[in-house]
Amino acid sequence: MTTRRHTTKVEIPIPSSANGSASASNKLDLPPPNNSPFLPTVLESILIAIYPATLLLGSIFSTLHPATRNATYNPTSQAYDPADAPSYFAKKSNLFNVYFVKIGWVWITLAFFLFVFTHSSLGPPLRPVLTKRRLQAVLRYACITAVWIAVTQWFFGPPIIDRGFRWTGGKCQLMYDDSFAARAEKADMSDAEKAFTHAACKTIGGQWKGGHDISGHVFLLILGSATLWLELLPAMLKMEGLREARRIMTTDGLVRSAAIETEDNPDGNMKVPEETSIGVKMALFVAGMSWWMLLMTAAYFHTWFEKFTGLLVAFCAVYTVYFLPRGVPAWRQVVGMPGV
Known part of the structure; x- marks a missing residue:
């Protein structure tokens, strides 16, 4: 006569992760790949x-x-x-x-x-x-x-x-350096206009030349x-x-x-x-x-x-x-x- 074996199921309660915090925490605790944050x-x-x-x-x-x-x-x-x-x-x-x-x-x-x-x-x-x-x-x-x-x-x-x-050696040059009017205008240019800004150079009819x-x-x-x-x-x-x-x-x-x-x-x-x-x-x-x-x-x-x-x-x-x-x-x- 054989004896029928009965198995008993044991349920292990798993904490609820409805808010996602448990799963997210476990996921974030895993070792990250060896790549730099930079x-x-x-x-x-x-x-x-x-x-x-x-x-x-x-x-x-x-x-x-x-x-x-x-x-x-x-x-x-x-x-x-x-x-x-x-x-x-x-x-x-x-x-x-x-x-x-x-x-x-x-x-x-x-x-x-x-x-x-x-x-x-x-x-x-x-x-x-x-x-x-x-x-x-x-x-x-x-x-x-x-x-x-x-x-x-x-x-x-x-x-x-x-x-x-x-x-890098650039400067403002007037487009018609040989004309009298250009030479006079160049003489009247202030140092700031002549030396520093592309916009000022363009305003007086000059061009950037020589620099990077x-x-x-x-x-x-x-x-x-x-x-x-x-x-x-x-x-x-x-x-x-x-x-x-x-x-x-x-x-x-x-x-x-x-x-x-x-x-x-x-x-x-x-x-x-x-x-x-x-x-x-x-x-x-x-x-x-x-x-x-x-x-x-x-x-x-x-x-x-x-x-x-x-x-x-x-x-x-x-x-x-x-x-x-x-x-x-x-x-x-x-x-x-x-x-x-």
């Missing part, structure tokens, strides 16, 4: 690499394209003769240059604030409520704008671009579009990706996932919204247009080295505001990080 993620690296690749592509195109090689380029005015310009975009008078690039920071500012005040990941849409995320986003914008002003507009006098041009001119167009287009991309991506990604992949240095000296910062955010855990707001669309449009005009600038204007220095200065500013805070907790407390 380095970009794979996705960010691809994004950053687009910029030098664009400059390289445009420069190669201008070297190989027969119409560009045969056109008359004036390195002093940094422009082609309008009569035989190799492309509509090679003319400084093209509408995209006049109404987009020349007032580029207006477009960047409009796109930035439209995104910040319409996307629900930063606060109530279309309501002037300064949440912590919004306030820190505005501080990041202020830092980036301060760099743009210092490099292209004013830096305790002439901007850095003009100072760099003078430091950092490409202001390259600087502006990279700085503005990179700012928009780095603000957009963490708020838009719906999968575990950029927000969790970024590493930060915490105050206790440990390297952890940036997602841990979300746990301490007084605005609550970061919920990636489903909507695509008008601010996102505007920012994508401005970033896309910036890339196209960067390609046109690379193809038709400035020397290789002038474009490289414009890229370098823009990257330094972007790194200071968007990457350095990850490894410097005190700086991160001020400007924060997008998406946390």
Whole structure:
């Protein structure tokens, strides 16, 4: 006679994680990959690499394209003769240059604030409520704008671009040096007009000659579009990706996932919204247009080295505001990080 065995089920209660804190805590306690908080993620690296690749592509195109090689380029005015310009975009008078690039920071500012005040990941849409995320986003914008002003507009006098041009041996020369009127006008120029600003030189009919001119167009287009991309991506990604992949240095000296910062955010855990707001669309449009005009600038204007220095200065500013805070907790407390 066989004996039937009975098995007894033992249920082990599992703590509820309805608020997500337990699962998030376990996830964040896992050892992070051995990547530095000072380095970009794979996705960010691809994004950053687009910029030098664009400059390289445009420069190669201008070297190989027969119409560009045969056109008359004036390195002093940094422009082609309008009569035989190799492309509509090679003319400084093209509408995209006049109404987009020349007032580029207006477009960047409009796109930035439209995104910040319409996307629900930063606060109530279309309501002037300064949440912590919004306030820190505005501080990041202020830092980036301060760099743009210092490099292209004013830096305790002439901007850095003009100072760099003078430091490398450049000077203002009148276009008709042999005429009596020009010599008289030159004699009447003040030292400030003659020595320091590109705008003053242009006003009296002169031209910058002899120095290294950092490409202001390259600087502006990279700085503005990179700012928009780095603000957009963490708020838009719906999968575990950029927000969790970024590493930060915490105050206790440990390297952890940036997602841990979300746990301490007084605005609550970061919920990636489903909507695509008008601010996102505007920012994508401005970033896309910036890339196209960067390609046109690379193809038709400035020397290789002038474009490289414009890229370098823009990257330094972007790194200071968007990457350095990850490894410097005190700086991160001020400007924060997008998406946390």
